[in-house]
Amino acid sequence: MTPPREAWLLTDLFMGDQGKGTTVDYLARLRGAHTVVRFNGGAQAAHHVVGPDGQMHRFQQFGSATLVPGVATHLTRFMVLSPWNMLEEEERLARLGVTDAFKRTTISENALVITPWHEIANRMRERARGVGRHGSCGAGVGETVKDSLELDPSLIVRVRDLVGDAIALREKFLRVQAYKLEQLRAEGVLAKCTHLRDAVHDIDDLFYPSVVDEYLCLLAPFLERARIVPDAYLGEILARPGTVIFEPAQGVLIDEWRGFHPYTTWSTCTLDNADALLEEHGYAGEVHRLGIVRAYGTRHGAGPFVTEDAGLSVRVPDAHNGQDGWQGVFRVGWFDAVAVRYAIACIGKLDGLIVTCLDRLKDEAEWKICTAYDTGRDIQLGPFKDLEYQEALTRRLFEAVPRYGVSTRASTQEERVAEHVAAIERELGLHVWITSHGPTANDKRLTAHFGL
Secondary structure (H helix, E strand, O other): OOOOOEEEEEEEOOOOOOOHHHHHHHHHHHHOOOEEEEOOOEOOOOEEEEOOOOOEEEEOOOOOOOOOOOOEEEEOOOOEEOHHHHHHHHHHHHHOOOOOOOOOEEEEOOOEEOOHHHHHHHHHHHHHHHHHOOOOOOOOHHHHHHHHHHOOHHHOOEHHHHOOOHHHHHHHHHHHHHHHHHHHHHOOHHHHHOOOHHHHHHHHHHHOOHHHHHHHHHHHHHHHHOEEEOOOHHHHHHHOOOEEEEEOOOOHHHOOOOOOOOOOOOOOOOOHHHHHHHHHOOOOOEEEEEEEEEOOEEEEOOOOOOOEOHHHHHHOOOOOOOOEOOOEOEEEEOEEHHHHHHHHHHHOOOOEEEEEOHHHHOOOOOEEEEEEEOOOOOOOOOOOOOHHHHHHHHHHHHHOOEEEEEEEOOOOHHHHHHHHHHHHHHHHOOOEEEEEOOOOHHHEEEOOOOOO
């Protein structure tokens, strides 16, 4: 019997790190998915997946179900790609026994390419901010997207350019290198970094044209392996029977337009891109829209975090996130229903929730949920693409004080989980479909509301 077509659209309802990778891996195994579609973000992703055998991989550009044999990945035009990073990730997957990652992956010819000089410029800007860092991943995604919106196409590299005229590609790389050098010099960024020891290599790569040939040489294996396709190819994927999973990156609260500016990303973290792709290809299968949250709050790096709790940060350390040179400290706090309600309002429609990391609070005798801020009002959506409104919202959040309710003081972990999940459902007005109690697919559980 031919399986019906279904698409699972996932989104992170906080500031990232909510368990996107492990959720994709689980759903792919549960539903027998044939393809994972990446519809935002890029090489800065860090989606940790632990397989049934205990092996762990940090997915960046390959879909997070690549540990499942046969599951394909498609990188849409909304991805921001680093070919050099993909080659490194392929090597790490091969060490785990996954030797066909590129064979199972297709890449839109219109996806943006992060050049080495965009990555360098990203890091230089963050260094120049000093104590006022935004918490960038340092991967060049924002720098690449910003230039694509503002500059002449002669300074923009897309995947299709990589397989065109080699001489023209070299010339474009040289133009990009020269432009980023002059831009950083004119904006005063270069002067602020010349005395920094950790910037020496990056500065050299900006100045010497010979570096271009080194990066082109390193690009050759990518060109041999990559399956580059037109945008229309996604229509063929969506026409196949069975399950497609749309894997998100980052989180709604750092969305480029709806996030807490300026501590945001240059990426649409809502489901807008996924919706656009389904509409573009006339998808008529069943669609499930689920939001992912941890059982508690987290934030990596600078920016407002109303429910941050220093004690909880110490008691609930994260296995895969810590002090990062670019993103900064990994911060932990209690579940923030106010912020998550705002994220849900940004999405517009969700069918249900996935709650992860419930096992991480097992040693806490009392679990809490922030039900309101001291203002007594929820965060309100402002005009779309109004960054002044978003920045004013951010300033208010820095001053906000959380009001907590105790979700559970039960004596057993099973009772605590049930009561905490029930409290989340009440606060958010949505049913929880899946709960996660550990890092592997075997640690996930379906609730009675799954699929309703």
